[in-house]
Amino acid sequence: MNINDYILKEIKALTLDNSVLVADDLCKELPITHIPVVEENKLIGCFAEDDIQTIENKEANLSEYTYLLHQFHCNTKTTLLELITLFAENDCNIIPVLDEKLNYVGYYELRDILDVFADSPFMHQDNETLIVAKSKSDFSMSQVSQIVESNKAKLLGLYVSKENADNVEITIKLSTEEINEVIQTFRRYDYAVISQHKDDSYLEELKDRANYLRKYLDM
Structure with missing residues (x-):
């Protein structure tokens, strides 16, 4: 183009x-x-x-x-x-x-x-959009790229979508069949995952624990 x-x-x-x-x-x-x-x-x-x-x-x-x-x-x-x-x-x-x-x-x-x-690969609907956040002092573009590619995902683009005095929020567009693996790797590197994903096993585990606790308290 x-x-x-x-x-x-x-x-x-x-x-x-x-x-x-x-x-x-x-x-x-x-x-x-x-x-x-x-x-x-x-x-x-x-x-x-x-x-x-x-x-x-x-x-x-x-x-x-x-x-x-x-x-x-x-x-x-x-x-x-x-x-x-x-x-x-x-x-x-x-x-x-x-x-x-x-x-x-x-x-x-x-x-x-x-x-x-809108027609660019960055905005294509078949791709995943992941939003993560980290402190400014610890954030680096190269680390974000490494995390994505180390999980055999293809990085299509990223940009800083929000920032304040302490933290930055990064919007990432990627192509992968295993978004959960990418998400968990970001968490291991102390990134907060802002966007919600149906394949996020960490969130599902938290929901299961919350439901178990709620049932326990209702007994």
């Missing part, structure tokens, strides 16, 4: 000589949060739809409102996960794309990028 195949050019970038009315009409016509503005093939910035709607003088040129421009973009080497982060950080559904010479070449649309991510 080449993420550059999803660069779009259907929406023509505006220039600072365009009127606010042109930008406003574009926002009304298309479900976009931002409009790229380009001068001589160089990205000047993006006007947000919300800002365009607040400008009362629709006949004025966009050049009078450059202070409203938002500065964000990606390049042709930006990865899929980096793109998703950019969309989230800028609360947008369009991200301008620049080439190695910083020329504007088009844009990515959020819907396309999410579809690509």
Whole structure:
């Protein structure tokens, strides 16, 4: 998969000589949060739809409102996960794309990028998702990978999904037929297993003991 195949050019970038009315009409016509503005093939910035709607003088040129421009973009080497982060950080559904010479070449649309991510092996439904936690001082990516692969499981991807001053939470995507073995190994290395799994024999044992104790107390 080449993420550059999803660069779009259907929406023509505006220039600072365009009127606010042109930008406003574009926002009304298309479900976009931002409009790229380009001068001589160089990205000047993006006007947000919300800002365009607040400008009362629709006949004025966009050049009078450059202070409203938002500065964000990606390049042709930006990865899929980096793109998703950019969309989230800028609360947008369009991200301008620049080439190695910083020329504007088009844009990515959020819907396309999410579809690509959903179709990736990382998100495939046949795979297992395991969430574990450990103290920051003891955590290492290499150890997580070693634990997964030592149990003959295939590591598809992982990322830090949550952290605080003391602990980190890691979401792991893996392919295995013996998830219980992976889970028990993580516990032996003092990882807390956050996600719940039907094949987790440790939890089943705890449930059995709890049920036995409950029956004992009810006698």
